[in-house]
Amino acid sequence: MAMKFGVKSTAADIKKFTSLITNREAAIRKAKANDINPSFRINELARKYHPDYQKMIISEIISHEGADAKTFVFKKADGSEAAFFRAGQYVSVLLKIDGSLVTRPYSICSSPLEAKQGIVKITVRNVKDGFAAPYMLENFKIGDEIKISGPEGTFYYEELRDAENVIAIAGGSGITPFLSMAYAIRDGLEDFNLTILFGSRTEENILFRNELEAVAKECDKIKVVNVLSDEKKKGYENGFINAKLIKKYAPEGKYSIFMCGPEAMYRFAEKEIEKLGIEKKFIRRELLGVTKKVASLEDYPKEAAGKVFDVKVIIGENEYNIKANADEPVLAAIEKAGIPAPSRCRSGECGWCRSKLVSGNAYTPKENEGRRFTDIEFGYIHPCAAFPLSDMVIEVPGSYMK
Ligand code: FES
Structure with missing residues (x-):
């Protein structure tokens, strides 16, 4: 079919376009010299x-x-x-x-x-x-x-990345993000199938038992399986959340696994998940914080263990001289001294605490390494996940939350 072009209107458009800059300059000249309103709607929305x-x-x-x-x-x-x-x-x-x-x-x-x-x-x-x-x-x-703070973190369902069936593995208070996800599905804000395998020691220990039961009844996209490690009871699975149990409740085809719970649960569950041969991109876990036993990590420089270092903290025009234990992240020493430093995740991931290491050395455990390559190259650390290895001077940004 032949295409028709509106020659007249195209020529008018080009004319308009060529005079755009001249017209804009004329409008600027004519405008009143008032102060610019600092409260633009886009900024208000961002805030x-x-x-x-x-x-x-x-x-x-x-x-x-x-x-x-x-x-x-x-x-x-x-x-x-x-x-x-x-x-x-x-x-x-x-x-x-x-x-x-x-x-x-x-x-x-x-x-x-x-x-x-x-x-x-x-x-x-x-x-x-x-x-x-x-x-x-x-x-x-x-x-x-x-x-x-405002909401933070990336431990949420993302349909471009995650499978439409999610198996959630929760331990103890690690149930909380999954309860929120269950409510979001019920309220029509999220659309995926959520099967929660929830590990507790005993029936009495189950956190949010009634709430989970109620939300699963209200919405057929949600299923809750309670797994008791310390007692056998009718209506509950018994033992730990292992590969066999995951297989029992997993759907046919692809599914994502989301995990949230204590460190011991991650260590156990990760080995079990390996047996299932699931693609890495379908396995997600919530942040865990940093280890309490840094000296036990294989690549930790053992000669620093047990030492106490002098740390100079510079925030704007203020300087603070504090002590920092080798077995604690630098952020902990800063906080103990009552210095308002920014932080959010406390796991090395979010970058809110990003600080310039002016002098000295620090150790970051591999599993908390969330810095950009350029930051590593140019001497930045995340104090929430950096353990001092020597006396140090660091420049820390100020905190909004004081
Ligand atoms: S608080 Fe998130 S990286 Fe330090």
Whole structure:
């Protein structure tokens, strides 16, 4: 079929185009010399979705007795919406404990839909010999004002990357991102099939048992299988989440595996998953933090073990001289000194704590190496995952959350 071109209108368009710059210059000359409005809508939108921090009030505290945990319901202090998040993301909570300024990342356990009402929920489980978790469980009370970060992390479903069937392997409080994903599927915000294999020690220990049962009843895309390691009970699987169990509940064809739980669970599950021959891109795991036993890592320079180093921390015009233990990340030493340094993931991945190593040496464990090649080349470290090997001078960016 012959094509017809509008010669007249094309010529007019070209004329308009050639006079574009002249017209723009004339418009600029005619415009009033007012200050530019700093609050452009695009910037406001960016701040809404990616706030540096959010001021929240603790509006409710829910105890999970058998699981030794509490859910904290945070509500935006000014009554506005909370930053929208993808189910599976986390927020970083700022804490002031005995002169230390620390942050802790917690997966959000509520539906993204609740962010519209200004609500974000996290669940904190008690940790033996812990620092932040026991503090929060003992001291947080209704009405307290706290600061949390905007949503962070990439542990969410992405249809371009993940299979439409997801097997979630959860241990203990590692269930929280999957509860949020289940709510998001139920609420029509996500569209994939989610089978949760949830490991707990006993029936009494199962966190969110009623909530998980209820959401699975409401939506046939969600299935929950409880696996008890320390007792045998009718209606539950028994033992650990191994290759055989995954196969039993996995669908025909391709599926993704998402994991969230304690380190011991990862170590065990990763070996079992290897037996299934699943493509690497279909295996995802939530961040774990850094090791507490750095000296036991094979490539750790053993001569540094047990030493204490002098660290000069430069933030803008301020300088702080602190001590840092070789077996702790530099960030921990900075926080203990009450210095407000930025951090989010505390696993070496997000880059929020990225700092210039002016002098000295630090060790980053392989599994926490999240720096760009150029950063490694030009002497940048992520203090949350960098252990001091000598006296050091570092330039740290200032923190928004103080
Ligand atoms: S806090 Fe994320 S890389 Fe350090």
